[in-house]
Structure formats: C-alpha cells, structure tokens
Amino acid sequence: MANIPHVVILGGGFGGLSTANELRNSLSTSQVKITIIDKKDWFMVGFAKLWIINGTRTFENSIGSLNELPKKEINFIKDEILAIDLQNRNVKITSQNISYDFLIISMGAILAPQKIPGLIENGFNLYDHNHLSDIHDRLESMESGKIAISIMGMPYKCPPAPFEASLLIDSMLRKRGIRDSVQIDFYSPAPITLPAAGPEVSKQILDLVNSENITFHNSCKIKSVEPKKLIFENSEADFDLLLAVPPHIAPKVIYDSGLAKESGFIPIDRDCKTPFENVFAIGDVTSLSVTKTMAVPKAGVFAEGEGITVAKNIISEIQSKKEFKLFDGKGGCFIESGRDTASILEVDMFSNSKPSTKLTESTSDNLSKKLEFEKERLSKWL
C-alpha cells in the first residue's frame, strides 16, 4: 500500500457520496486520499423526480453539483468508467488509469428499456430524468383517457415510488378537475403491491391506491409494448399514456469484470465485501439476500447505510483498530399521498433474522420530514 491509501469510489450517487463523506469526516488528507468518479457531475435525491413530474420542481433546482466535492478535499473526476482491473488494482476511465488501495463500487442500477420490445417507441420511462418534463407536459395537456403505470421487471429502485407516482398524478388530475375523465391503471408482475414489505403493508398500499380510484392489476408479466397497447404473458391492456419502470441491470463493466452474472447484480453479505481484497460493493449495483427469496430493496437509504458501514470499516483498518461493523439493514421510505401528507415505510431487514416493516400514518409532519431528508443530504454531502 502506498504511503497515503487511495480510496477510489465508482459512482457519486447515494452510496458513493455517503461513503466519501463518512471517510473524510474521520480521516484527514494525510491519512487518506479519496476520489469519486462519475460520468455525470450532479446528484439528485431520487424522489425529486416525481416532483418534476407534478410540476412542483424543475430539474435545475433539484440537483447538487459534484464539482463541490474538492472543497471537502474529495477529488472528483467526471468521466466514464470503462473497465475495472481487479488483478492489477486499477480502474480504466476514458482519460487515464487510476490505481486504488481500496475500491468501492457504487455504480447503481442501469435502466434497460431496450429489453422490452416496443417500449422505447411507445412509452415513457418514469425513472429517466430526461423524460420527466415531457411526462409533466403530457399530463398537463391530457383531458381524458387511460394512464398505465407498468412495472416491467423486478427488482427495481424504491419499490413504493411507482405507487407514489400514481397518487401524485391522481392529485394533479384532481386539481385540474379532470380526474373523473381519466382512468389510472397500475400493472405489476408481482402478486401483491410490495412483496418486500410483506402482505400486511401491501394491503395498506392497495387500500391507499384503491381509495383514489387507481386500479392495481397484479401478476402482469410484460412481453412487449405496441402502440397504445401493453402485451402481457396472459392478457392485454389499452393505454393512452404509458409510464413504465423498465427492467434494471448492472452497468456493463460489472459484467465484464466478472463481479456479477448476466442480468444480475453483485452478490454481497452484510460486510459488503467482494471476493477481492479491499474491494467493496454497495447500493443498487448489489444483491444482498435477506431470506432465500428476498433481498434488500434497491433504495437510497440502504445504499447510504452500506456506504457508511464500509467507510467505518476502512477507517478502522487505516487507524489499525479492531472494530468491524455489519450493515444493519434499517431504513425508511416516504410515500406521499397526493393530499399534502406522507407516510413512512419503516424497514428493518435483519431484525431477529427476518424483515420487519411498518407503514406509519400519513401526516403533514412526515411530508416535512421528506423535504428535510433531501435538504440534509444535499447540504451535508455536497
């Protein structure tokens, strides 16, 4: 190891930013050099995307700049990660090769609409920041018809988010006085609304969307999309406006490096280690099993928690301490009701070795907490 260990972090999202800040808050520049590499130079809290759709936000006033990182003595390189050479401990980007002592892979999940024939031509991607203002404009100009929200692959980021999207869209249409002329249908390949949260919470989410006249269709496995038509394995459905959550995959370099099998994610345990010494993986790019059939959901809070765990263990190693932490699996996701309130889905993935989940009451106080959650992260990380 070189004199000052170099921690290289691939991806400046939830996981990468929490790791870098945790490290820098405990270790000085003479103890560790930290570099974040990301192909884009901005960060946005995922749920702000839904506020761009409902028109309460713009893209520009929802982002923080990664170019602020050097002020905290965290190097930032805006470039594409092309390859990870785990044998020689370096990362290839367009402009150079960067060697590391510790590597944290926090490259997130990639949206893959191309996996569903006809989707790109006939629908919008609910999670793609490039589609958000067009979705907003379409919703603003709609007078009647059918909106389909369709989950097209599992696992996907923030399981409650598409339900929240349906409630915020319902609210937009209600405020425009045209809700009765628009049908909102929700299609999921899962048998219940939120399998990772269990049957009880799933029923509460079902009741919530049903109470706003949004129809949930379960077990709808998508095959393809045609103009104004969804083709499922066992049925078909018409739409005028399609908002899809496409299948998620890992970035290509992850498959090229052999860290994950095709279409899968990097398998980790609660220590977030990979089989390679001092190489860790966190967040959406990983798969962390909780039970035989369930993994930790893809969510920013979990990427953040894993990042802090890894950072603490690296700090401990650099300071030659014997403390070692495991990711605790705790977190909470906000679900806005569209009626100026929010509930919190409180999750403890490893409580007594089985997940426990609870949906709190929907209150205006929780909505304020949601705004505070975003503000806090943008101000403490950037």
Ligand SMILES: Cc1cc2nc3c(=O)[nH]c(=O)nc-3n(C[C@H](O)[C@H](O)[C@H](O)COP(=O)(O)OP(=O)(O)OC[C@H]3O[C@@H](n4cnc5c(N)ncnc54)[C@H](O)[C@@H]3O)c2cc1C
């Ligand atoms: C609509 C919506 C609502 C959400 N709501 C919530 C919520 O309420 N609570 C919550 O906890 N989570 C929420 N999420 C999920 C959350 O945003 C993600 O789970 C989280 O961002 C994952 O963090 P990450 O660090 O693993 O990946 P990301 O934040 O996706 O970061 C990965 C980074 O890697 C970079 N990258 C990838 N490949 C390359 C490459 N080849 N070269 C260079 N850079 C690369 C990307 O540009 C990206 O910046 C929501 C998501 C969406 C879409």
